[in-house]
Amino acid sequence: MLVFHSKTELRSHLSSLKTKNHSIGMVPTMGALHQGHISLVNKAISENSHVVVSIFVNPTQFDNKEDLKKYPKTLDKDIQLLKAVSGIVIVFAPTADEMYEGKIKSKSFKFDGLEKVMEGEFRTGHFNGVATIVELLLRAVMPNKAYFGEKDFQQLQIIKKLVEIRKIPIEIIGCPIVRESNGLAMSSRNERLSKPVRKKAGFIYETLKSAKNEFGTKSASKVIEWVRNQFEQHPIFELEYIQITDVDTLTPLLRKQKDRKYRAFVAVYTEGVRLIDNIALN
Numbered sequence: 124m125l126v127f128h129s130k131t132e133l134r135s136h137l138s139s140l141k142t143k144n145h146s147i148g149m150v151p152t153m154g155a156l157h158q159g160h161i162s163l164v165n166k167a168i169s170e171n172s173h174v175v176v177s178i179f180v181n182p183t184q185f186d187n188k189e190d191l192k193k194y195p196k197t198l199d200k201d202i203q204l205l206k207a208v209s210g211i212v213i214v215f216a217p218t219a220d221e222m223y224e225g226k227i228k229s230k231s232f233k234f235d236g237l238e239k240v241m242e243g244e245f246r247t248g249h250f251n252g253v254a255t256i257v258e259l260l261l262r263a264v265m266p267n268k269a270y271f272g273e274k275d276f277q278q279l280q281i282i283k284k285l286v287e288i289r290k291i292p293i294e295i296i297g298c299p300i301v302r303e304s305n306g307l308a309m310s311s312r313n314e315r316l317s318k319p320v321r322k323k324a325g326f327i328y329e330t331l332k333s334a335k336n337e338f339g340t341k342s343a344s345k346v347i348e349w350v351r352n353q354f355e356q357h358p359i360f361e362l363e364y365i366q367i368t369d370v371d372t373l374t375p376l377l378r379k380q381k382d383r384k385y386r387a388f389v390a391v392y393t394e395g396v397r398l399i400d401n402i403a404l405n
């Protein structure tokens with residue numbers, strides 16, 4: 124499997140593929156790969172002849188230095204996992220200097236308010252960092268399609284907006300959330316949980332599923348109250364936010380409308396680890 128650390132070398136390899144009319148899929152990641160990432164890679168393989176998986180822990184999207192320091196880095200293991208996938212996978216694992224060319228700093232973006240709520244509100248500067256690196260990664264590879272998980276649903280909506288406002292001709296594909304057997308959304312940060320808490324963390328998805336049931340008959344504010352109450356009864360899981368929003372605008376739902384789609388989002392702290400999850404409500 125080819126592993127590139129340099130943009131120039133990667134670009135030159137890809138340009139020879141592109142002249143032969145091969146289609147390129149891209150899966151941007153921060154590494155510590157798990158089956159959630161592999162589901163994106165498999166989807167990309169099913170739709171393209173070659174797939175570039177980028178592995179880069181982007182410093183500018185972390186507002187919490189401790190979180191960045193503790194972020195798992197397992198490049199050799201990641202490469203082994205990707206070797207087991209059937210399809211042509213190319214790894215791009217640059218350094219921060221290679222990506223940012225010296226100035227490790229985010230640009231400032233506006234995404235019609237999508238960037239202000241939930242993750243944007245609780246992780247200052249996070250989406251400026253994400254948008255900055257995603258634009259650099261997409262422009263380095265210029266794939267036909269790029270694949271992102273719905274676990275980071277707000278990020279997915281922002282990246283769709285990013286390619287629209289920056290006029291980057293790449294199709295952005297959203298992929299469903301892959302879960303552990305107890306329902307916990309797979310995440311690289313799950314590795315930092317103790318075994319017993321990881322087992323109990325199925326509670327987060329169970330609560331979201333019940334919230335979906337409650338949503339059939341209750342108003343958004345009643346469902347939010349109900350979810351808060353569930354978390355109060357399970358104090359090892361500290362709820363940072365619960366929000367019910369329209370899926371397109373990510374604005375809080377005030378009154379249900381028949382033709383609109385809604386989703387519930389949570390961020391939860393447990394054992395000092397921050398987890399996010401979401402569910403379609405209708």
Ligand SMILES: Nc1ncnc2c1ncn2[C@@H]1O[C@H](COP(=O)(O)OP(=O)(O)OP(=O)(O)O)[C@@H](O)[C@H]1O
Pocket residue numbers: 151152153154159160162163270271272273274275298299300301302308309310311312313
């Ligand atoms: N459980 C999952 N199901 C589907 N997609 C996922 C899942 N976990 C991660 N992804 C997607 O994989 C891509 C890379 O994510 P990333 O490398 O940040 O992994 P992660 O597991 O989300 O890590 P963390 O949330 O701990 O930062 C993103 O598009 C993300 O949405």
Ligand SMILES: CC(C)(CO)[C@@H](O)C(=O)[O-]
Pocket residue numbers: 151152153179181184253256257275278
């Ligand atoms: C999209 C991304 C790779 C940008 O660093 C990251 O936010 C992620 O892994 O979701």
Ligand code: BAL
Pocket residue numbers: 184185275
């Ligand atoms: N998967 C989202 C990346 C982050 O938490 O920074």
